[in-house]
Amino acid sequence: MNGQNEDVLIGREDYLFLKNGGQHQFDYLTGRQSPSKKSIENFASNLRFRHEYCKNIGVDFRHVVFPSKPLIKINYLPLEFANVKSLFRSCYSDFFHDVINGPIVFYPLQNLIDLENKHSTFYKSDTHMTARACHEISCILLESIGVIPDELKEHEFVYKEFLGDLGNMSNSERYSYEEFYVEVRDLYSVENRNFIKGNTNNVSIFHNYNNGVNKRLLVFGDSFIKDCLSFMAPYFKDILYVRSSCFQPEIIAMYRPDVIFSGNAERYLSDVESDNNAGNFLLSLYGCNIFSPSNQYREAFSAQMSYAFIPACYNSWVSKICRLNILDLDDVILQNHITEQVGEGGNGYIITGHDPQLVFNDLSFRPRDYLLSLKLTSDVSSTFQVFYTDRGDVSEVFSEKNSIKYEISIGINNILILLDSKYLGSMLRIDPLMCCGVILITDLSLTVV
Numbered sequence: 001m002n003g004q005n006e007d008v009l010i011g012r013e014d015y016l017f018l019k020n021g022g023q024h025q026f027d028y029l030t031g032r033q034s035p036s037k038k039s040i041e042n043f044a045s046n047l048r049f050r051h052e053y054c055k056n057i058g059v060d061f062r063h064v065v066f067p068s069k070p071l072i073k074i075n076y077l078p079l080e081f082a083n084v085k086s087l088f089r090s091c092y093s094d095f096f097h098d099v100i101n102g103p104i105v106f107y108p109l110q111n112l113i114d115l116e117n118k119h120s121t122f123y124k125s126d127t128h129m130t131a132r133a134c135h136e137i138s139c140i141l142l143e144s145i146g147v148i149p150d151e152l153k154e155h156e157f158v159y160k161e162f163l164g165d166l167g168n169m170s171n172s173e174r175y176s177y178e179e180f181y182v183e184v185r186d187l188y189s190v191e192n193r194n195f196i197k198g199n200t201n202n203v204s205i206f207h208n209y210n211n212g213v214n215k216r217l218l219v220f221g222d223s224f225i226k227d228c229l230s231f232m233a234p235y236f237k238d239i240l241y242v243r244s245s246c247f248q249p250e251i252i253a254m255y256r257p258d259v260i261f262s263g264n265a266e267r268y269l270s271d272v273e274s275d276n277n278a279g280n281f282l283l284s285l286y287g288c289n290i291f292s293p294s295n296q297y298r299e300a301f302s303a304q305m306s307y308a309f310i311p312a313c314y315n316s317w318v319s320k321i322c323r324l325n326i327l328d329l330d331d332v333i334l335q336n337h338i339t340e341q342v343g344e345g346g347n348g349y350i351i352t353g354h355d356p357q358l359v360f361n362d363l364s365f366r367p368r369d370y371l372l373s374l375k376l377t378s379d380v381s382s383t384f385q386v387f388y389t390d391r392g393d394v395s396e397v398f399s400e401k402n403s404i405k406y407e408i409s410i411g412i413n414n415i416l417i418l419l420d421s422k423y424l425g426s427m428l429r430i431d432p433l434m435c436c437g438v439i440l441i442t443d444l445s446l447t448v449v
Helices: 023-029 036-055 085-091 108-118 129-143 165-169 229-235 249-255 266-270 297-306 311-322
Strands: 009-010 016-017 060-066 157-162 176-181 185-191 203-208 216-221 238-243 260-264 333-345 346-359 370-378 382-390 403-407 410-421 424-433 437-448
Touching: 016 165, 023 036, 023 085, 023 266, 036 060, 036 266, 060 129, 060 266, 085 266, 108 129, 108 424, 129 176, 129 229, 185 229, 203 229, 203 297, 216 249, 229 238, 238 249, 249 297, 260 266, 297 311, 311 437, 370 382, 382 410
Parallel strands: 060 260, 216 238, 216 260
Antiparallel strands: 009 016, 157 176, 185 203, 203 238, 333 346, 346 424, 346 437, 370 410, 370 437, 382 403, 382 424
16 A cells, blocks of 8 residues: 555455545444434434335335445454444334335345355445445345346456555555446436536436336435446336435426335445435536536436426437437537637647547447547647547546557548447547647547447
8 A cells, every 4th residue: 555544444355444434434333433313313214204205106115225345344354343233233223113124124234245155245445336236236126126137147247457446545556356247238328427526416317228118216325326227227217316315305206206216325324314404406506607517418317307297308308319329429528738729610629739638428328339430630640549438447447458549641531430339438538639730620420330
């Protein structure tokens, strides 16, 4: 390790654990602190209210508490922390048996312990669960509402070097070789994550092209339940994920789901807020001058929020994306050594250094090959390079190995680059030159082959 971080605990075999952070989870897992009586009452009250609310409107509801990594990876903890105990079981489960016996609330601690005997359930340098663990919990939720999920297929997994959030927090340079799930189903997905700071107000939207699937799922929670969505998406026509610890009745009314799942990581039980104190999520970014999401996201979110009261808007969006063979490349972010100048018949750019970048976020790639096509007029000879992110890499970073180069000459260059969509993530980056110059880009498109 390079340096120390008080928020990260280094365990055996270099396993990393979130030690402090905002929730100080080890204080609660070791019994040094206990949640307030108010937090316990809020949690029980929230779950009872959600259950009754959904029952009254004819919607299935389930909640899952995601067990903490130290409880599953207890054998990798330093000896002084080996006395950790479940915060949920010690402080919460006795206060609302009537809800748990539904069964409405799931705490799959034993499921993950059993799975740990076969596959790792948490990444070595990250707070989050592995794909195998996410699938396990997804199956528990799906089966509870009568859905029998497909078995995992080994070809849908890839191994990659990975450095997680805890590794970055502790300035570690020790990558581990981890297993990741590769989504190969024909789904449309878009989110606003790349247009917000942090993960507050994160929204993700999935649409299933399979006409045989009709139910709609609404999900409230943190990143743990969000990581399960890829395994749930094949069984719903639409999924709307909203990062919120509270229930949002206004979203329920407009989205009109058939099923609602909510969830939270166990460490958030240290301090639970009442649903009665929830703000209006839909208005939380209203008027925010730093929030400018992509056209794809705006259209998708508008359609999903129109489902109940303006169905024509939703139906028009569905019709559009079902026949969408050309991805929208209008939403571009200019980074580093590049500035835009107005040009006739295309986009003109002045390149002021060796690393100009045009970045495209939230590209809803389907499992198809894509053809990147453009005409680039340049006043210098150089190298054009396109970078794509790998959907098997949760960090979705650009790297040389996931890039394609094309030699540029002075004058007009007609560029055609075939992209294998099997592992395409959601981002694309074009570095038009590797030196100073002036260029014009026309006829830019990304088309299904």
